[in-house]
Amino acid sequence: MKTILNPKKTEWSAILRRPTQSVSEIEELVIEIFNEVKMEGDETLKKYTKQFDGVKIIDLKVAQAEFDEAETLVSSELKNAIQTAASNIKKFHEAQKTSKIEIETTPGVICWQEKRPIEKVGLYIPGGTAPLFSTILMLAIPAKLAGCTEIVLCTPPDKTGKINPAILYTAKLCGVSQVYKVGGIQAIGAMTFGTESISKVYKIFGPGNQYVTVAKQIATKFGVAIDMPAGPSELLVVADESANPAFVASDLLSQAEHGADSQVILVSTSKSLLEEVELELQNQITNLPREIIARKALGNSKLIFVENDKIAIELINEYGPEHFIVCCKDEEYYIRNVVNAGSVFLGKFTPESAGDYASGTNHTLPTNGYAKQFSGVNLDSFMKSITFQRISETGILNIGNAIEVLAEAEGLMAHKKAVTLRLQSLKGNNK
Amino acid sequence: MKTILNPKKTEWSAILRRPTQSVSEIEELVIEIFNEVKMEGDETLKKYTKQFDGVKIIDLKVAQAEFDEAETLVSSELKNAIQTAASNIKKFHEAQKTSKIEIETTPGVICWQEKRPIEKVGLYIPGGTAPLFSTILMLAIPAKLAGCTEIVLCTPPDKTGKINPAILYTAKLCGVSQVYKVGGIQAIGAMTFGTESISKVYKIFGPGNQYVTVAKQIATKFGVAIDMPAGPSELLVVADESANPAFVASDLLSQAEHGADSQVILVSTSKSLLEEVELELQNQITNLPREIIARKALGNSKLIFVENDKIAIELINEYGPEHFIVCCKDEEYYIRNVVNAGSVFLGKFTPESAGDYASGTNHTLPTNGYAKQFSGVNLDSFMKSITFQRISETGILNIGNAIEVLAEAEGLMAHKKAVTLRLQSLKGNNK
Numbered sequence: 001m002k003t004i005l006n007p008k009k010t011e012w013s014a015i016l017r018r019p020t021q022s023v024s025e026i027e028e029l030v031i032e033i034f035n036e037v038k039m040e041g042d043e044t045l046k047k048y049t050k051q052f053d054g055v056k057i058i059d060l061k062v063a064q065a066e067f068d069e070a071e072t073l074v075s076s077e078l079k080n081a082i083q084t085a086a087s088n089i090k091k092f093h094e095a096q097k098t099s100k101i102e103i104e105t106t107p108g109v110i111c112w113q114e115k116r117p118i119e120k121v122g123l124y125i126p127g128g129t130a131p132l133f134s135t136i137l138m139l140a141i142p143a144k145l146a147g148c149t150e151i152v153l154c155t156p157p158d159k160t161g162k163i164n165p166a167i168l169y170t171a172k173l174c175g176v177s178q179v180y181k182v183g184g185i186q187a188i189g190a191m192t193f194g195t196e197s198i199s200k201v202y203k204i205f206g207p208g209n210q211y212v213t214v215a216k217q218i219a220t221k222f223g224v225a226i227d228m229p230a231g232p233s234e235l236l237v238v239a240d241e242s243a244n245p246a247f248v249a250s251d252l253l254s255q256a257e258h259g260a261d262s263q264v265i266l267v268s269t270s271k272s273l274l275e276e277v278e279l280e281l282q283n284q285i286t287n288l289p290r291e292i293i294a295r296k297a298l299g300n301s302k303l304i305f306v307e308n309d310k311i312a313i314e315l316i317n318e319y320g321p322e323h324f325i326v327c328c329k330d331e332e333y334y335i336r337n338v339v340n341a342g343s344v345f346l347g348k349f350t351p352e353s354a355g356d357y358a359s360g361t362n363h364t365l366p367t368n369g370y371a372k373q374f375s376g377v378n379l380d381s382f383m384k385s386i387t388f389q390r391i392s393e394t395g396i397l398n399i400g401n402a403i404e405v406l407a408e409a410e411g412l413m414a415h416k417k418a419v420t421l422r423l424q425s426l427k428g429n430n431k
Numbered sequence: 432m433k434t435i436l437n438p439k440k441t442e443w444s445a446i447l448r449r450p451t452q453s454v455s456e457i458e459e460l461v462i463e464i465f466n467e468v469k470m471e472g473d474e475t476l477k478k479y480t481k482q483f484d485g486v487k488i489i490d491l492k493v494a495q496a497e498f499d500e501a502e503t504l505v506s507s508e509l510k511n512a513i514q515t516a517a518s519n520i521k522k523f524h525e526a527q528k529t530s531k532i533e534i535e536t537t538p539g540v541i542c543w544q545e546k547r548p549i550e551k552v553g554l555y556i557p558g559g560t561a562p563l564f565s566t567i568l569m570l571a572i573p574a575k576l577a578g579c580t581e582i583v584l585c586t587p588p589d590k591t592g593k594i595n596p597a598i599l600y601t602a603k604l605c606g607v608s609q610v611y612k613v614g615g616i617q618a619i620g621a622m623t624f625g626t627e628s629i630s631k632v633y634k635i636f637g638p639g640n641q642y643v644t645v646a647k648q649i650a651t652k653f654g655v656a657i658d659m660p661a662g663p664s665e666l667l668v669v670a671d672e673s674a675n676p677a678f679v680a681s682d683l684l685s686q687a688e689h690g691a692d693s694q695v696i697l698v699s700t701s702k703s704l705l706e707e708v709e710l711e712l713q714n715q716i717t718n719l720p721r722e723i724i725a726r727k728a729l730g731n732s733k734l735i736f737v738e739n740d741k742i743a744i745e746l747i748n749e750y751g752p753e754h755f756i757v758c759c760k761d762e763e764y765y766i767r768n769v770v771n772a773g774s775v776f777l778g779k780f781t782p783e784s785a786g787d788y789a790s791g792t793n794h795t796l797p798t799n800g801y802a803k804q805f806s807g808v809n810l811d812s813f814m815k816s817i818t819f820q821r822i823s824e825t826g827i828l829n830i831g832n833a834i835e836v837l838a839e840a841e842g843l844m845a846h847k848k849a850v851t852l853r854l855q856s857l858k859g860n861n862k
Contacts, residue, residue: 081836088536088830095534096544103526105519105791113527116770118804130842166840202804217652220660225804229651244856250849257845289844335819339547346821349853353846354822357837358830360536361818373549373633373656375815384806387792388766390777391785399519399789405512406788409597411561413720414688415784418681422780425675 001266001281003274003303007315016319018368019232019261019300026214030185034218037189042196048186053127055161060197062163062179070168082170085358086137092360093142096379108395115383117147118225120199122191123176124206124216127156127183131164132207138362138377139205140174146382151176152191152199156183184208188215192224203227205364205377227377231368232261235352236321238312238334239277241270243327244348248273249280251325251352252301253294260296265319266303267312269328274303313337320371323352340372396422432697432712434705434734447750449799450663450692450731457645461616465649468620473627479617484558486592491628493594493610501599513601516789517568523791524573527810539826546814548578549656551630553622554607555637555647558587558614562595563638569793569808570636571605577813582607583622583630587614615639619646623655634658636795636808658808662799663692666783667752669743669765670708672701674758675779679704680711682756682783683732684725691727696750697734698743700759705734744768751802754783771803827853 007015036044042060049057074082102112123139126132136153143151153176157163163181171179180198182190188208194200203225204216213230220226235255239248252264268274285294306312309330316324320340328334331346338344342365343355355361364377375381391399400423407415438446467475473491480488505513533543554570557563567584574582584607586594594612602610611629613621619639625631634656635647644661651657666686670679683695699705716725737743740761747755751771759765762777769775773796774786786792795808806812822830831854838846 077836078840081833081840084537084830084833085837088540088542091536092534092542092544095532098529101526103523103791105522106515109519109785109790111519111523111791113809119770132841134837134841220651221648223800225801246852247849247856250845250852253845254843254849257843284845284848288848289842294845338817339550341817344817344819346819347823349824349827350820350822351827351834351849351853353834353838353843353849354540354827354830355818355820356846357834359540359820359822360534360542361820366815369654370656371815371817373815376818378544378816378818380811380816384797384802384804385809385811386769386772386775386802387786387807387809388775388777389781389786389790389792391781391790392778393780396780396785399515399785402512402515403782403784403788405508406516406565407784409509409512410563410565411720412685412688412784414681414685414715414725415787417715417719418678418685418782418784421677421681422782425678 001278001298001301001303003305005305006307007304012315012318015302015304018234018263026211027218030215030218033185034189034192037186037195038193045182045186045190045195048184049157049182052184053156054159055157057157057161057181060180060182062168062181066163067168067172070165073165074169078166079169082133082173085134086141086173088358088360089137089141090145093145093379106395106398108392108398109389111387111389113385113387115380115385117149117383118203119148120150120201121148121382122201122204123151123153124187124204124208124212125153125155125167126208126212127158131167133164133166133170134357134363135206136167136170136174136176138364140171140176142377142379143382144175146379148382150199150201151178152201153179154182154187154191155179157181185211185215188212188219192219192222207364227364227381228366228374229368229370232263233258234263234321234367235323235325236265236267236316236319237325237327238267238316239273239327240268240329241273242329243273245273245276245280247348247351248277248327249284252281253284253288254351254353255323256294256297256301257288257290260293261300262297264297264301267315268305269308269312271305274305278303309333320369322365322367322371323355325352342366342371342376393426397426432709432729432732432734434736436736437738438735443746443749446733446735449665449694457642458649461646461649464616465620465623468617468626469624476613476617476621476626479615480588480613483615484587485590486588488588488592488612491611491613493599493612497594498599498603501596504596505600509597510600513564513568513604516565517572517604519789519791520568520572521576524576524810537826537829539823539829540820542818542820544816544818546811546816548580548814549634550579551581551632552579552813553632553635554582554584555618555635555639555643556584556586556598557639557643558589562598564595564597564601565788565794566637567598567601567605567607569795571602571607573808573810574813575606577810579813581630581632582609583632584610585613585618585622586610588612616642616646619643619650623650623653638795658795658812659797659805660799660801663694664689665694665752665798666754666756667696667698667747667750668756668758669698669747670704670758671699671760672704673760674704676704676707676711678779679708679758680715683712684715684719685782685784686754687725687728687732688719688721691724692731693728695728695732698746699736700739700743702736705736709734740764751800753796753798753802754786756783773797773802773807824857828857
């Protein structure tokens, strides 16, 4: 990792730059596959599953027998762990339920806001080397709590046409019965346009490789919403001399093993801590199964020394980390002053992996600086708010004239007339 | 307007289709102007303001003297009306403030969610025939309440290089001091990339013509968020024989005058009401200043007879209207069962124009069916939620093993090790 001492503010944006990728070639491929999915439906999904995943699928939908089999294949130790995580995630997201907000803004003018579920949602769960069943917990649990009526889950099959049993077990545990064996661009296309087997949805959630990411972006042109724009995962740790260097290094590595394009940053007011962490990184990295990936990720990464907490938090807010760990004496200072971050981990015994799996917070978070304007996935991600208003005779007498004046000033006379007619009818009644 | 009796469910999607537009030509223009803004900054803004708005601008930023002058040009009647509206909008959006949500998911594992403002936001206010100062109220009031620290407002100047006084008066009333004389694609580009005069923002809000709409869409490729995808404005009224046909017609017309591409739909369980409303429409439309526009909009519009409330609400939820007026005996039925709508207006004395201006609800709402997955602008549109977690020694002892099992099952051994190290250190302490 590169160590940077006391960088000038003018250098911050260069230092904090994320690794970027070009997507224009992928865009063409996405548009081609989307057009095919739109025209040919399921046939296209099967064709590309053969081409990209190397397997011929007869039935896209996972059958009940496959769920039953999965149940027998998952160890009870793993089942218990999944249930522990599910229970915490459920508690935290249930606590996010909001009630109706109602107010009488003027006598006779009652306005309220209520949330309603997004009826149809699609969850994308990547396949590949690691079966990300934890992401099902993070998406399906709030979707169910929100009251979404149709939940579609797409995930690519392995070379034998199967889905990892932990994925099927978790889907079933969360009450998701519509699981389809399709991944990549074609899966996003299926949920965007609908096919014979797969319902068109209103919003698509979930992580994926760059093909899936670009496909989700392009899906938004066709009337679908997405959870958030995606980018490589990242972690920023701020730590002072009170931190445990071995713990800090283990957190940096747990982020680094995600992918070669992951980024980890350590900001510290202690030069000796930076040195100790660097030593720990060398020690801990050597025995990791994903050592090669982690080493590549550390190549994108920085150890940054700054003079004090004030400069540190300013730099952190400019970066807007997806995951933000605070191991400092003055933890409260960072809690008060952090503005841009996805999820914050406080203290020695709060590793990032706790939030990735089981503490209860969501792990689908804004990366790539999007913490400046996006929330991580939460209960509200599966709902939308609707406003209501009911105006009584008194109410329209109270605000009617203001509306008339405003509408006329904007040159919208039919808007004015809709009020005038009502006011006249009331004057008529008052004779 | 076209009257349709008892349409079959299979015909609904064709009947409810919105007028659409092709945007690919506009996209090229947007990308060209964006590139220029990025390279040349303010110069490009001035160049296109000359070209599209027909005026040469020296200072893009509105000066204090111009605000002062505007103050003298707005009538006190209009000022009072703006203040009435502002007061109601403030009350309703202030009521939307949420407090920290905190829960202990497992003993020793505390998770909470807090909202923080989006620091830099941009508001776009269209110029053109009607000065939409009401939209400033709808955007700047919640931005201020949310605590956004930098609020940039762009609006095109008129042929003499001035901004309508009502716009400047309203901006100042809402505490917005950074107002820039620039509109169209170039304004969206300026807020996306930043120029010498105008700050780059994190999220852009506000309505606009199709050029602005496409520019906002493309801006999202460059790391900016937008309030929501836009489309022509629309209104759906459901009314039965208890409704007042003149009032219903006046609401349909107030929507129709917005633009030739506006869409209005009346759904009714009463054939005689449909006939009475159609007569009223003919009477009321003839004296409107925007009659030509309104007539064109009525060309896209439908009167639909259905057998009962149940069919009506199903059709309405399939459409997902931006504005939804309910004038029916069983109002509660519609409140309970509406899932997809932007803003709902209940009863005889609640015209759409109340919500457009002064009841307190926001008028920036999802159109084009986006009510299925988007909220209208509300206080949360200017904030994002951050999650926090603090795990004690007891906490990690409680959930540590579950995290280890889950991380190992996903093949992420560094994630596991970050927990193992901590558990080992605690066992060491317990000797």
